Amino acid sequence: MSKPAAAPIHPLVLMQVESRLTEEQKAIQTVVRDFAAKELKPNIATWYEDGQLPARELAKALGGIGVLGMHLKNYGCAGTDAMSYGLACLELEAVDSGLRSLVSVQGSLAMFAIYKFGSEAQKQEWLPKMAKGEAIGCFGLTEADHGSNPSGMATFAKKDGSDWIINGSKMWITNGSVADVAIIWAQTDEGIRGFCVPTKTAGIVINPIKHKLSLRASITSELVFNDMRVPDSYRLPEATSLRAPLLCLAEARYGIIFGTVGAARDCFEVSLAYATTREQFDGPISKHQLTQAKFADMATKITTSMLLAYHLADLKDAEKIQPEQISMGKFHNVNAALEIARSARSILGGAGITSEYSIFRHMSNLETVLTYEGTHEIHMLVLGQALTGIAAFR
The missing domain is CATH 1.10.540.10 (Acyl-CoA dehydrogenase/oxidase, N-terminal domain)
Incomplete structure (x- = not known):
C-alpha cells in the first residue's frame, strides 16, 4: 500500500x-x-x-x-x-x-x-x-538609433536667450501617450542635460506604438520634438551629465530584479496547479519524474533569485549598492524567470499558449524585459568590465 x-x-x-x-x-x-x-x-x-x-x-x-x-x-x-x-x-x-x-x-x-x-x-x-496618481510621468531617453549607447543620442537642446529649443525624438517610451510630464534628455553644447516638460507644451507630438506582441498591457509611445521651446526653469538643474539618466535607470532596474521573481512565482504556481489535476497515464502528470525535475529546477531558480533580490535590497537600504551589482541582479533574475516561464509552459502543453493561463503572457513579456533598461548582453559586459577591468563595449 x-x-x-x-x-x-x-x-x-x-x-x-x-x-x-x-x-x-x-x-x-x-x-x-x-x-x-x-x-x-x-x-x-x-x-x-x-x-x-x-x-x-x-x-x-x-x-x-x-x-x-x-x-x-x-x-x-x-x-x-x-x-x-x-x-x-x-x-x-x-x-x-x-x-x-x-x-x-x-x-x-x-x-x-x-x-x-x-x-x-x-x-x-x-x-x-x-x-x-493625479499626474503621470514618462522618461524620454531611448532613441530609435541610440538604445544601448545613450551617449550618442541625437536629440539636441540649443540655448536661445533664456529658453531652450529642443529638436529630436524618443522611442519606446512607457506611459508616453498618457503622460502629463515628460523627463527629456538631450545633448547640449555643454553636454547631456535633462528637462521636465509638461506634455501640453507646443512642439511635442506623441505617437502611440501599436502592433506589439509583448507588453501589450503597457502604453508605449514615440515622442517627437519640433522646435519645442521651453524655459530654463524646465531644466533639471542638478542633471549635468549622462550620469544622471543612468542613475535613474539603476533605480528602475532594481525594481525589475524583484518584479521578475513575481512573474516566475506565478508561472510556477499556475503550472503546479495544472499538473496536479491534469491526468495522463493513469494519474496526475505531477507524479512523473520529468515533470518533478522541472519543478525542482524552477523552485531552485525562484529561491536563488529571491535571495539575490533580498541581498541587493539590503545593500540599497544601506546605501552601498553599486551599478554592477544591479546589473548582475537583472542579468540573473530576468534570465531565470524566462527559463522558468518556458519550462512551466511546457508542462501545460497546448493549454499553455491560451490566455486562460498567464504563463505564455509572462513569457512574452519577459522577452522584452530581457532587452529593456539595459539589454542582457550589455549587463553581461558591465559584469565583464567589473571582473576584468576592461570595457569591451567602448
Whole structure:
C-alpha cells in the first residue's frame, strides 16, 4: 500500500526565505497582493488581448495604496525602504510586467529624476500629484538609433536667450501617450542635460506604438520634438551629465530584479496547479519524474533569485549598492524567470499558449524585459568590465 502524498511546499517556504522580512514589509506586500488580486488579475487578460490599459484610473488606484514613488521621502511619497518597494514590484509583476512597468517608470524614472535632480519648485509642482496618481510621468531617453549607447543620442537642446529649443525624438517610451510630464534628455553644447516638460507644451507630438506582441498591457509611445521651446526653469538643474539618466535607470532596474521573481512565482504556481489535476497515464502528470525535475529546477531558480533580490535590497537600504551589482541582479533574475516561464509552459502543453493561463503572457513579456533598461548582453559586459577591468563595449 503506497503512502499518501505529503502536502506540497512552496519554494519560498521550503528555504524559509521570507522569514527575514519584518512585519511592516510583510504588511505592505500583502496590501499590494490583495489589490492585485481584486483589481488587476480579473482584468489583465482582457487588457493584454485588447492592447489597452486604463492607465489613468490605475494610476489613481495605485496612488491610493501608496506605491507610486513609495521609496522616495516627503512630497507626499510613502518613504518606505527599498525592500518594501521591491516586494510591491514583485506582486505587480506577478500579474503582468506591464503593470510593474507603469509603477516603475512613474516612480523610479520620472519621479526619481525630479526628486534627485530637480529644483525645489519642480519637486513641489509634480511629486505630490504624481504620488497620488493625479499626474503621470514618462522618461524620454531611448532613441530609435541610440538604445544601448545613450551617449550618442541625437536629440539636441540649443540655448536661445533664456529658453531652450529642443529638436529630436524618443522611442519606446512607457506611459508616453498618457503622460502629463515628460523627463527629456538631450545633448547640449555643454553636454547631456535633462528637462521636465509638461506634455501640453507646443512642439511635442506623441505617437502611440501599436502592433506589439509583448507588453501589450503597457502604453508605449514615440515622442517627437519640433522646435519645442521651453524655459530654463524646465531644466533639471542638478542633471549635468549622462550620469544622471543612468542613475535613474539603476533605480528602475532594481525594481525589475524583484518584479521578475513575481512573474516566475506565478508561472510556477499556475503550472503546479495544472499538473496536479491534469491526468495522463493513469494519474496526475505531477507524479512523473520529468515533470518533478522541472519543478525542482524552477523552485531552485525562484529561491536563488529571491535571495539575490533580498541581498541587493539590503545593500540599497544601506546605501552601498553599486551599478554592477544591479546589473548582475537583472542579468540573473530576468534570465531565470524566462527559463522558468518556458519550462512551466511546457508542462501545460497546448493549454499553455491560451490566455486562460498567464504563463505564455509572462513569457512574452519577459522577452522584452530581457532587452529593456539595459539589454542582457550589455549587463553581461558591465559584469565583464567589473571582473576584468576592461570595457569591451567602448
